[in-house]
Amino acid sequence: LFARESEFVKGVVAMSGLPDADRIEVCFAGRSNVGKSSLINALTGTKGLARASNTPGRTQEINYFTQGPDLYLVDLPGYGYANAPLAVVEKWQRLLKQYLSGRQTLRRAFVLIDSRHGVKKVDEEIMKLLDSSAVTFQCVMTKADKVKAAERQKVIDQVRAALSKHPAAYPEIVLTSSEKGDGVATLRAIINGLREE
Numbered sequence: 559l560f561a562r563e564s565e566f567v568k569g570v571v572a573m574s575g576l577p578d579a580d581r582i583e584v585c586f587a588g589r590s591n592v593g594k595s596s597l598i599n600a601l602t603g604t605k606g607l608a609r610a611s612n613t614p615g616r617t618q619e620i621n622y623f624t625q626g627p628d629l630y631l632v633d634l635p636g637y638g639y640a641n642a643p644l645a646v647v648e649k650w651q652r653l654l655k656q657y658l659s660g661r662q663t664l665r666r667a668f669v670l671i672d673s674r675h676g677v678k679k680v681d682e683e684i685m686k687l688l689d690s691s692a693v694t695f696q697c698v699m700t701k702a703d704k705v706k707a708a709e710r711q712k713v714i715d716q717v718r719a720a721l722s723k724h725p726a727a728y729p730e731i732v733l734t735s736s737e738k739g740d741g742v743a744t745l746r747a748i749i750n751g752l753r754e755e
């Protein structure tokens with residue numbers, strides 16, 4: 559199913575700019591630099607589709623990508639970027655709240671967590687927002703290639719404990735590496751499952 563083509567649609571900075579809600583969508587949230595854009599590139603098999611960079615806070619807009627004719631993949635701006643000006647952070651939080659609570663076609667949010675770092679305070683805040691918006695979310699661990707198995711298990715345990723506090727959390731955690739391709743097929747299957755609902 560993911561053999562179908564993906565294309566960039568548009569970058570959105572206000573609710574009024576969202577594309578028509580004519581199909582379902584899934585979004586990718588996470589701290590700056592966690593690997594959201596890289597994961598979208600890996601999922602779609604299109605290297606330069608979502609930009610990926612070393613500079614945190616690079617993706618400033620809500621970026622929409624098609625995945626075939628019936629699904630949008632939505633790359634959200636990274637949060638928790640320490641150097642972002644307060645005005646920018648507040649504008650972004652407002653938009654995020656509006657988006658999560660107001661987008662009828664949003665089927666699931668993937669909250670990306672760095673396999674080295676686990677759930678941080680800013681991630682907890684997003685999870686609370688997802689709870690209150692009644693958006694089911696699922697944790698995706700990124701950069702699995704950067705940690706050894708023993709270390710990884712500790713972080714997964716920490717993530718599982720954090721998820722247990724959130725009613726909107728889907729219990730299954732997906733371990734991925736966009737670099738090596740681990741978990742990418744699993745995540746595609748999960749997204750395809752939502753597509754058929």
Ligand code: GTP
Pocket residue numbers: 588589590591592593594595596597609610611612613614615616617635636637700701702703704734735736737738
């Ligand atoms: P913002 O748009 O700034 O919020 O960042 P992002 O979450 O989109 O992260 P991005 O995909 O740009 O990746 C950030 C950095 O992490 C880049 O240098 C990527 O090459 C690197 N990276 C992403 N995924 C992986 C992975 O699975 N393994 C490794 N080793 N590096 C990764």
Ligand code: MG
Pocket residue numbers: 594595596609610611616617633
């Ligand atoms: Mg990005």
